[in-house]
Amino acid sequence: MRQVSEQEVLRVDGARKSFRTPESGVVTPLDGITLSIRNNEFLTLLGPSGCGKTTLLKTIAGFEELDEGEIFLEGRAMSAVPAHRRPFNTVFQNYALFPHMTVAGNVGYGLQVAGVKRAEETARVTDVLRLVGLSGLERRKPAQLSGGQQQRVALARALINRPRVLLLDESLSALDRKLRQSMQIELKNLQNTVGITFIFVTHDQEEALTMSDRIAVMDKGRILQLGTPAEIYDTPKNRFVAGFIGTSNIFSGTLAKDGGTSRVDIEGGPAIAVTADGFASGDKVDVMLRPEHFALASGRTGAGGSLDAVIENIVFVGTDLHLHGRLANGLPVVALERHARGAGALSLAPGQTVTLHYQATAPHLMKSQAA
């Protein structure tokens, strides 16, 4: 089995980059980014559109120069190394396939440039095209392919060079769900067998959670949090990260410690029982409760609390039901119920008031960003 060693492959150190825009403003897509990428790791960059993900990939690949900072590959500074000498390959957001070459020509390009023998090239092209499920399309031109097929050619073209680091910019976004899942599995297999380090950009949080060893959540040119999918999901550092991954209920309030118990008083609303290590009484905090933390039945042991909510909407999402409701003070809340128990069995209907129970260990406290 693959091992993500602690050994660092790539290090981005204090990267800063800004552009002057035609509107005569300045955008700073990289605002002091420091990031250490481990050998054989699958690292995902996640963040809203325009936060600097593509720019970060470009500077790593060498297409853009940093204003400040440095990129190290195994300790070697990269700023003086031109893009074509860096052992990285990119799958571009817009594919960037060579329109005048066939599929085989596109995929074999890197090998031809490297002077690989014709016979070996043909064999490797055949292999990698089989891998991405494009066997038989060798002689098509990019214009004769569907969007998803083009994306897979771009993937094959980058993979065939066996780069140290593969940079993927939303590289599965044009594929249908089934193909996407099989490509995800293939990428993970490749990571296991070939030992490539991946830096992956996606907008799809499910994809990020299932594929990644670690996720870096970015906003406005900064990394807000870097951690394993579980860390990001369970213990987000702030409201933005919590809101960006998964569905969450976030309430702002003031922490009140009272002997052994702690609670957060939500403005104009109920109090939420919490465990509050590392926070002081009177702190302004955000409390996060994931929908799955709520249960309609209170048959739990241990300390906890409950919230009363009026159901407004019941959304069926396959295995689960999402209950959208409102607290007495008008704040929205989302709870999740397993479908197996059934809406009918619970006889839920919009307009009904339910009590949502949670355990005291469930609420996650974050420092308020406003403070």
Add this chain to the structure above:
Amino acid sequence: MSKRRFSSGWTALHIYGAAFLIFLYAPLALITVYSFNSNALNMAVWTGFTFDWYRTLFGMQPAGAAFDAAFTENPDRIFGVLRNSLIVALSASAISTVIGTATALATARYDFVGKRIYQALLFMPMIMPDIVLGIALLIFFVGVGFKLSLATIIIGHCTFLSSYVYIIVAARLAGMDNTLEVASADLGAGPVTTFRRVTLPLIMPGVIGGFLLAFIISLDDVVITYFIAGVDTQTLPLFILAMVRRGIRPQINALAVLLIMFSFVVASAGLYFRSRRN
């Protein structure tokens, strides 16, 4: 009522279209017919079919009648001016293609001080009246002390042909996705390989188109060439002009038809290359 108006408009459009084509092509058709007319005195009156004018043009048949001797050129001279024209057109368009393409690449890929002004200046030779450019070049060559020759014609032609090539190649480059060059570098290709394998093939239709256009323009340029050709160097258009001065003779029709055919072949080649690439 409205149907009638529509159909009368339709008829007008047809007439306009036909008139357009007639104005454009009737003179060419006429000249072709005249070039085969055996009537040496009045070409507007058909007396019979002949290849004589083509033959005398190339000296394959001595000019029979006495009045012909006065203007029939020595066939060696025709081949001489034709050779001059081809040398000028080929060298000037080849040099201009290199200069124009390089300029287009530079302005498309790099930012430098005064780029806008530079780009505007590139249009100047095209909008400047030929006669001004011709005189300016003449003054320049004389001032610098260049002896007027084929070389000065070539240099002179390059000054404005480069602009034509630049515009055509720049248009092609504007339509090219420059992440393709980035992708090529990403796959390990150095700048030279990237140019040879990615950039050049993609702008090739523009480069060939620019070359052919430059070639045709150079081949039939009269005004500018007139100023910068030395007394003893003549190109085909200047030669024809000199011939016409002494009266329009049937041989000129034959020469014109040959030129039309040649241009047609070059233009077809250009169109063929365009369609093949897209």
